Amino acid sequence: MPTTTDLEQLLRGASLRVTRPRVAVLSVVHEHPHADTDSVIGHVREELGEVSHQAVYDVLRALTASGLVRRIQPMGSVARYETRVGDNHHHVVCRSCGRIADIDCAVGEAPCLEASDDHGFTIDEAEIIYWGVCPDCSAVSS
Ligand SMILES: [Zn+2]
Ligand SMILES: [Zn+2]
Numbered sequence: 764m765p766t767t768t769d770l771e772q773l774l775r776g777a778s779l780r781v782t783r784p785r786v787a788v789l790s791v792v793h794e795h796p797h798a799d800t801d802s803v804i805g806h807v808r809e810e811l812g813e814v815s816h817q818a819v820y821d822v823l824r825a826l827t828a829s830g831l832v833r834r835i836q837p838m839g840s841v842a843r844y845e846t847r848v849g850d851n852h853h854h855v856v857c858r859s860c861g862r863i864a865d866i867d868c869a870v871g872e873a874p875c876l877e878a879s880d881d882h883g884f885t886i887d888e889a890e891i892i893y894w895g896v897c898p899d900c901s902a903v904s905s
Pocket of ligand 2: 796797852853865
């Protein structure tokens, strides 16, 4: 787990002013990968007391824009956030309960899939979502 000092350095490294809400949101997203906005707000409030939804939205937007946080949004899901950025990892989503887990890049480097036709684009990332049923949900249905 990164310390507050680590998180402050990350913010400064991304040219973001260090504020308590930013440090708190970054630490919450680190501790709860793939958390949605509501649960980020809940955890930030446990740390800082009353913080407005808008403040947390604004922080998430700033962190995402600066590349410190990655925003993913599987079909039919609300946006989720994670601090594991830049490694082109993928996600598996449970169709039943929406649980999300990380899956490493298929070949360990980006892009891990060759496009059959790149249409002239310089491709540097392939983002894959695997869909299925998580162990808990398959235990219930069997
Ligand atoms: Zn499930
Ligand atoms: Zn992830």
